[in-house]
Amino acid sequence: MVKLDPAMIHAVNKPARYTGNEFNAVQKDHAQVQCTFALALPDVYEVGMSNLGLKILYEILNKREDTAAERVYAPWIDMEAKMRENKIPLYSLETFTPLSQFDFVGFSLQYEMIYTNILNMLDLANIPLFAVERKDTDPFIVGGGPCVYNTEPIAEFFDFFIIGEGEEIIVEVVECFIQWKKDGCVQGRQGLLKRLAVLDGIYVPSFYAVQYNNENLIESVLPICPEARPLVQKRVVKNMDEVTFLESPVVPYIDIVHDRIMLELFRGCTRGCRFCQAGISYRPVRERTPEKLRALAKQLVASTGYDEMALTSLSSADYSCLGEFVTDIMEDFKKEKLALSLPSLRIDSFSIELAHKLQQVRKSGLTFAPEAGTQRLRDVINKGVTEANLEQAVRSAFENGWNTVKLYFMMGLPTETDEDIIGIARLAQKVVDLYRQVTGKRGARVTVSVACFVPKPYTPFQWFSQNTQEEFARKQKLLKEHIRDRAIQFNYHDAHISYLEGAITRGDRRLSKVIYEAFKQGAKFDGWSELFRYDIWMKAFETCGIDPAFYNQRERSKNELLPWEHVTPGVNKEFLLREYHHALKEELTEDCRHGKCSACGVCPNLDVKVVDWGKRHD
Amino acid sequence: MTKFRTEITKGDEIRYVSHLDYASLMERAIRRAKLPVAYSEGFNPHMKISFASALAVGVTSAAEYMDVELKESVEENVFCDRLRQALPQGVKLLRAKMFEGKQKAMMAIVDLAEYNVKIPLIGDQTAICEAMQAYNLAQAVTYIRRTPKSCKEVEIKQYMQEAVQAAFVNEMIVFTMKTKITPAGSVKPGEILQVFKTQFSMPILEDEALIHRTGLYAGGQTPIDLV
Numbered sequence: 001m002v003k004l005d006p007a008m009i010h011a012v013n014k015p016a017r018y019t020g021n022e023f024n025a026v027q028k029d030h031a032q033v034q035c036t037f038a039l040a041l042p043d044v045y046e047v048g049m050s051n052l053g054l055k056i057l058y059e060i061l062n063k064r065e066d067t068a069a070e071r072v073y074a075p076w077i078d079m080e081a082k083m084r085e086n087k088i089p090l091y092s093l094e095t096f097t098p099l100s101q102f103d104f105v106g107f108s109l110q111y112e113m114i115y116t117n118i119l120n121m122l123d124l125a126n127i128p129l130f131a132v133e134r135k136d137t138d139p140f141i142v143g144g145g146p147c148v149y150n151t152e153p154i155a156e157f158f159d160f161f162i163i164g165e166g167e168e169i170i171v172e173v174v175e176c177f178i179q180w181k182k183d184g185c186v187q188g189r190q191g192l193l194k195r196l197a198v199l200d201g202i203y204v205p206s207f208y209a210v211q212y213n214n215e216n217l218i219e220s221v222l223p224i225c226p227e228a229r230p231l232v233q234k235r236v237v238k239n240m241d242e243v244t245f246l247e248s249p250v251v252p253y254i255d256i257v258h259d260r261i262m263l264e265l266f267r268g269c270t271r272g273c274r275f276c277q278a279g280i281s282y283r284p285v286r287e288r289t290p291e292k293l294r295a296l297a298k299q300l301v302a303s304t305g306y307d308e309m310a311l312t313s314l315s316s317a318d319y320s321c322l323g324e325f326v327t328d329i330m331e332d333f334k335k336e337k338l339a340l341s342l343p344s345l346r347i348d349s350f351s352i353e354l355a356h357k358l359q360q361v362r363k364s365g366l367t368f369a370p371e372a373g374t375q376r377l378r379d380v381i382n383k384g385v386t387e388a389n390l391e392q393a394v395r396s397a398f399e400n401g402w403n404t405v406k407l408y409f410m411m412g413l414p415t416e417t418d419e420d421i422i423g424i425a426r427l428a429q430k431v432v433d434l435y436r437q438v439t440g441k442r443g444a445r446v447t448v449s450v451a452c453f454v455p456k457p458y459t460p461f462q463w464f465s466q467n468t469q470e471e472f473a474r475k476q477k478l479l480k481e482h483i484r485d486r487a488i489q490f491n492y493h494d495a496h497i498s499y500l501e502g503a504i505t506r507g508d509r510r511l512s513k514v515i516y517e518a519f520k521q522g523a524k525f526d527g528w529s530e531l532f533r534y535d536i537w538m539k540a541f542e543t544c545g546i547d548p549a550f551y552n553q554r555e556r557s558k559n560e561l562l563p564w565e566h567v568t569p570g571v572n573k574e575f576l577l578r579e580y581h582h583a584l585k586e587e588l589t590e591d592c593r594h595g596k597c598s599a600c601g602v603c604p605n606l607d608v609k610v611v612d613w614g615k616r617h618d
Numbered sequence: 619m620t621k622f623r624t625e626i627t628k629g630d631e632i633r634y635v636s637h638l639d640y641a642s643l644m645e646r647a648i649r650r651a652k653l654p655v656a657y658s659e660g661f662n663p664h665m666k667i668s669f670a671s672a673l674a675v676g677v678t679s680a681a682e683y684m685d686v687e688l689k690e691s692v693e694e695n696v697f698c699d700r701l702r703q704a705l706p707q708g709v710k711l712l713r714a715k716m717f718e719g720k721q722k723a724m725m726a727i728v729d730l731a732e733y734n735v736k737i738p739l740i741g742d743q744t745a746i747c748e749a750m751q752a753y754n755l756a757q758a759v760t761y762i763r764r765t766p767k768s769c770k771e772v773e774i775k776q777y778m779q780e781a782v783q784a785a786f787v788n789e790m791i792v793f794t795m796k797t798k799i800t801p802a803g804s805v806k807p808g809e810i811l812q813v814f815k816t817q818f819s820m821p822i823l824e825d826e827a828l829i830h831r832t833g834l835y836a837g838g839q840t841p842i843d844l845v
Contacts, residue, residue, distance in 0.1 A: 007825035010676055015634035023646070023706040251706075253635045253643055305646030305704070336649065337663050359661070 002091040002098060012078045016254045017045035020093035023251040024303065026058075027094045028068040030101075034178045035067045038092050038102040038139070041074075041110065042117035043527070048073035050258035052312065053145060054108050055249045057170055063244070067174055070094035070102075071250070074117045075124070077524070077531070083124060090125040099125035103177060105139045106162075109147035112504040113497065113527035115154055119519040122157070129516065131159050131206060136188050142173075148203075148234075149281055150457040150564035153504050153511035155205035159189070160196055163567055164234025165267070167243045169201045197227040201235035203567050204228060210509055210563075216550070218508065218561045232567045234281070236606050240267060241292045248303040260308035260341070261300045263293060265322075269314035270592045270610070273371070274382045274583050275413065277456040278314055280576075281569040283602040285318075285593055286611040290325045297329060301336060308339045317346035317354065318593075320614025326354060347385045349396040356400045365404030365445070366397050372413060373423025379586040380415050382579070387427070394431050398438040404445045405431055411475045411492075412453035412467035414583060421475050424448060425482035432487045442487070449491040450479065452498035454552075456505055457564045458571060460579035465555040466502040469495045496534040500526070502552030503541075508563035511551070514544045572601030619656070620691040621721070624701075624714045625842045628679040631708030637672035643706055644684060650704035653697065656687040670724035670834055670841050671731065671799065674806060679831035683724055683841040691716070717845040724841045728799050730779055732833035733807045735793040741821035743786055749820035750793075753813065754781040761805070761813050774813065777805040791822070 009015045030036055039058055041048030048054070048071070061069035070092035075083060083090070089098040099105055105127070107118050119129050122141070128134050131141065143151060144162035151161050162169055173196060180192045187194070197204045207228035211219040223230055237243045245264065252259070266287035269279050288296075297309065311326075313319060330340065340358045345351040347368050355366065370390055372378045378385060394405060409424050428448045435444030452472050455461045467475075472495035483490050504511060517540035525531040541548050556562065558577060565573075575598065582589055592598050593612055603609060628640060635643065645665050648655050657663040666687035673679055692700075698714050705711060739746070753759065761774045779796035786792070795807050807829045814820040836844060 005826070006676075006828055007823060009634065010825050015675065016632075016636075016639070019631075019634050021631035021707045023643070251643075251646060253632060253639050253706075255639070302650065302652075305649035307645070307649065337657055 002088055002096040004088070004096075005086065008082045008086055008088075012082060013076065014045075014254060017073070018075065018079060018093075020096070022093075022253055023305075024248045025071075025094055025250050026062040026069070028062075030068055030095065030097065033066050033068045034181065035174050036097075036102045036104070037061050037067060037069045037174070038072050038099055038105045039069055039108070040072045040099075040105055040121060041108045042114040042121055043074055043110070043525075044076050045073045045252075046254070046256040048108075049250070049252050049256045051108055051110070052246075052262050052264060053166065055246055055262075056244065057106070057166055058250070059246055059248070060167060060170060060244050061174065064171075064174065066178060068094075070097065072099060072105075072121070074114075074121055074525070080120070080124065090121055100127050100139065102139045104142055104173075106142045106144060107158075109143050109145040109151070109154075111527060112147060112153075112501050113532075114525075115504065115515050116519045116523045116526055118154070118157065119516065120524050123519075129519075130156055132156070134159070134189065136185070140177075140189070140192070146278065146281065149277065149567065149569055150505065150507070151203070151205065151567070152210075152509045152563045153507040153515060155509050156512040158205060160193060161203040161205070161567075162235070163201045163203055163232055164569070165237050166235070167237055169199065169235045172199050173202070194225065194227045197225075197229070201232065203232045205509075208566065218563055220561070221563075221566045230566065233606060234569045236570070236608050237267070237286065238608050240286045240288045240611065245296055247299055249300070251304050251306070258310065259306075260310050261297070261304060261306045262310050262312045263297055263300065264288070265293065265311055265313045265316055265319040265325075266611075267313070269318065271315065271318070271384065272382050272579075272589050272591060272598065274380070274460040274579055275371070275410065275453060275456075277459050280458050280571050280600070282314060283569070283571070283600065284608060284610045286608075287320060287613050289613050290321045290328065293325065294329060294332060298332065301333060301338060307337060308341065309333075310341045310343050312343055314344070315346065316342050316344050317348075317351045320612050322354065323350075326357065330357075347389045347393045349392050352393055352396040352400060355397075365406055365447075366402055367406040367408065368393060369408040370427065371408065371410055372416075372420060373409060373425075373427055374420045376586055377413060377416060377420045377423070379588055380583045381413060382583070382589055384588060384591070387430075390427070391430070391434065394434055395438055398435050398444070403435065403439075403443055404447075406447045406449065407431070409448065409450045410453040411450050411479075412472060414461055414464050418475075418478060421479050422482050424450065425479055425488075428483065428488045429485055432485050435487075444487050445489070446487055447489045447491060448483070450476070451493045452495050454498050454502045454505060457562065458569055458576070460576050460583055462506070462562065462576065463556040463558060463560075463580065466499070466552045468553060469499050472498070494529055494532070497526070497529065497532055499548070499552060500534070500537055503548035504551075506563070507551045510544075510546060514540050514546055517543050570602040570605040572599070572605070575600040619718070620688045621717050622686045622688070622694075622697055622714050623717060623721075623724075623842050623845050624684045624686065625712040625840070626682045626684055627708075627710045627712065628673060628677075628682055629708035629710070630678055632706070633678050633708075634675055635708075636675045637669075640673065640682075641667070641669060643709070647701065647704045647706065647709070648686060651700040653686070653692060653700060654689045656689045668723060668725065670728050673831065674808070674829075677807075677829045677831060681831060681834045681840065683728075683834060685721075685724060713842055715842055715845055721845060724836070727836040727844075728834050728841060729837065730833075730835040731797050731799055731804070731831060732835075733793075733795045733797070734830045734832045735795060735807050735811065736828045736830070737791045737793075737811075737822050737824070738826055739786060739789050739791050740823065745821050746784060746791055749814055749818040750782055750784055753810075753818050759813055759817065761809055763809070772803065772805070774805040774809065777803070782810065 268285040670683035811824040
């Protein structure tokens, strides 16, 4: 057990990040269990503690008497320095057990810009960074989460990955491990990996050989042992009412990013925005019933004592029973003064009315995501939103007393022209003018946030070349010049970070050495702009003789074997290609939930169905 | 309107929780306990609870006091049972007393705090005692209190109720400090330790100190004995 010296902990910022003992935290005696599982999120406590997926896995694992699951997050740089100085290994928050003593260390892969933190955490835990160097006494390092649809850049650091939704497969992994242990740990680490590889949704990267051709492109990715499947498909929960959800999540002592109950209404989103990876990877839409949700809410309020609950989903306003459900749940918790929030608003007046009904704190403002500045480009990305929709939504917001609106856009989308960029400024101005029209006064505050578009694997834009940094800078300048009203505040992303993210997200196994090199030179918390070191990264690429532009700025041929194709969320490549062509022709594709099936392939490939309870009464 | 005055603790498990976070963990516990607590009116209702005195990050306490206002009355043992089951590690409910009617806010009446401060002993006991004696005998001691925004000179001896005492137990120094809480201000044990070291050359590692509040009083009585 790790002991922290008071002088050390007194010297760091927010020491309660590192001292555990939160309400509902589960502390078990490791001598009494068969399997110990550390659940890690490679970012600071406040971010890590806000992750819903890990909370769910924590409960599922700890419900088993034979398993202990504990939490670990990345120490902030002040704490890391103290830990290194005092030779304190990275430890779990429940029992202060060094990470190296766990059977499994599972990392949640939320975004590419925390990959160096994974290496830093392994290093702080004295666990070998490369899977091939690990011995029988080392933990198995497993990854899961949204980034699993291209794990090639970090493949060499992981023993295996869990692809897709983890609720069921995590239990199979633990049972497989316990059996393997009972059998005397036959064939050592390789023995367990072989047993795991036959499970649906498990990807063991070391069981695949990648061949490159003389153009540096991938020639083949082939299994090298009989247990490994040629194609690994994601796991998907068929019935959201039956699967375990949170009952008693850990309640932190310090303010975290999402410091409230998260009630997950449904999984998946089939609006079909062509830039969106989550829209593909979480298919199909599967709703919980309102009855189930009310019961879950009751349980969660009782077990946590929170006074705030967010109704979460990729697009919560699309929940088919939302209107009625919100009314019911407000009635259920009238006495408790529970505040409800809807984190993702749709651009329509229904959403505004709901937000109004929920009495969301007005000063925080409303956020909409038109994503592109012109109708033409919104059609390219299949964002089924018109200027009239936005006008109507914003008007309704102003009528209901809001005066602050945030608008999210992207730049660098396929087929984008300067007209589309200027369209962002025009749209923002229109919102400002609308305020004057509706209220008769000045005083609107409009924030325009423009991200640099990063093409992602398993989207219709996966073949597209990302804009250069110079092009992003030019477009940012152009937009700035066209924003003249002082009521509009313009925020934009650091193109350096997007450039790097672009290289890694569509990278292949050869990037492992670049990430390792960047880590060795001190890269960490790359997603935190104050700590991001572009120079280190560019030097790492140079040292390894790899050009990032090969990964982020190369338009891929449609025949090219992409590095991630042997692991799939179940979508057919033909669908993605079809969507790419529709995009170029500015043609819309319907939401399959209400319109016709767009034949993405997910339902038949994974033997799963859309679950929409709004249709129950039809 | 029913109120409960409670005597609660802040244990080692939650040593690094700030006063604000301590208040919110108590709010959550009260909600989990399903007590019929009263809320303020308005757009953003807040729970009607109040504390006697704030406690710094890193300091534990055996004597915290919290008032809770209820909408309807609850028997004392029911109140205690329900709250106890909902408390996190590190908080113990020692006593609770129901009272009716108006009482002055505890924040306004507490005037004395007692602390127990443990530090590893390095060097010899004589040096510690001599430095402490010199501090105790000094007429006035000025401490420069720095916050991120300001820098202020404070005469701290005016806030000492009694002389600081020291005991030596198992390689540890245990100081007992009694400080006055006044409308004009007070002094924190951590500040006294800094003064010990910087102005009286006491050989201590003040960062290693474990500070524990042992008592809080108003006119010689604990706040809970006042109701």
